[in-house]
Amino acid sequence: MHNSIQKLSLEKNEIHLWYVYPNKIKQIDLLNAYHALLTPDETQKQQRYKFEKDRHSALITRAFVRDLLSQYVQIKPESWRFEKGEYDKPEIKDPPLPLRFNLSHTDELIICAVTLQDDIGCDVENMTRDNDVLGIADRFFSKKESEELFSLPLTQQRNRFFDYWTLKESYIKAWGLGLSIPLKDFSFDIGVNENNQVNHNIQLSFAQHRIDHANVWRSWLFYPNDKHRIALSVRAKNNNQNSQYKMRFFNSTPLISYKESTGF
Template identity: 45%
Template sequence: MHPLNIHKNEVHLWTITPQKIQDTPQLMALLSNDEQQKVKRYRLEKPQHTALLTRAFIRLILSQYEARSPAQWDFSISPLGKPEVTNSTLPIRFNLSHNNDLIICAINLENDIGCDIENLQRKISVQGIAQRYFSEHEHQQLCALPKNQQNAFFFKLWTLKEAFVKATGLGIAQGLATFSFYLTEKTANVTEINLTFSPQCTEKNTQQWQSYLFYPDNTHCIALCVKSPVSNAKALNIQLFDETKSLALFKTV
């Protein structure tokens, strides 16, 4: 098999539905001993299943880019708490996210990257969370919308904010109100995204950041945030792989 090519201005986005994959001893065998122990700590079947598939998924994906078996990948945790692959010949960076319905993995070269996924129809107290975690400008955007549009808009902002703090590696310690996303809906599935930083934000140059929203189906929203080492970098080429490609990976185990 020829390795899958990826270039510096590209992001490859993989998705898989965990319910379509069965747990097998072969999948567990792909994981390191430490990873296996972490998976087994989950007492409930569904979280354990997701934990197993997430760890196996990244290993299977990485082996599409280099001639290395899935079990041979080594990982470490960066000083900021981000998982990183340590034995690749490529400067691969990745990020994972999941909910009850989908697992996603974003792959690129060199750039800091974060991704997140949410169900747009999930019912929560959006106003309470927005008041606590959103910037004033984001909260104003939310409140200006009719109530029947606020839930979906909240999750678009939330996924972007989650993807951003995952890309920085700081998590919520970044301070979720220290940066703001401004969303302008161009069409049903096209959103213009602008990012600003407050003086308290650890990031200073918005021109290094590119942010994207994707809608893999009628109920889910995927956010992607990527930091380039230079300002005003060329727009990224985002390649979304059909789930059939992800399912094919698991059939090789």
């Protein structure tokens, strides 16, 4: 099992987006090694899931984040400890580096976004799941977003719904406040996508009563395949609208290897 001597560097204004395909990891000895990384509390939470596929995903997720954090610092994966931060968001306890991370998982794909110092949120969704996306949009999206969504041809509405939904999830996850922030209180304006893999032409605005500042936020949409949608939001300490962010992507098999890629 791997133990990188050369640690990854993470520069300011650099975002590392890690991903793992949990369904590809079936080896019993490797899964046992993942179990050995977890604290008793994490094991208890992982075992609470009713379905085996959810227990499997939870196990991979916990091993995944421990392993990837150990690529930056000389700390063993089993030695990381986590605590709830200011807004109940999981944070590293006594971090040797100001690493900030956020996890998201769905069927067949788990992601983790890592940066330095700034608040970060990410979300991945399976767009084939069976739910009333237009009813959800009508009920929870801002007026501006709903109008834009319903103005599109029917064939485009489902994809646009997941554009908005993942962006909104990434925003509230960056805050760490969950759905205590009403989804109608902030709006995304999704500009023309100039790249098949990522759209960074995205603007954020707020309802008059919501206290926040658009100039400290940056958001991105990723299109890894026809099945999944990914969004990422960063809340910087200062104005970051003109900051040049560098994205790096890493495909991981926890405890075995990782590979830098040009995307998903």
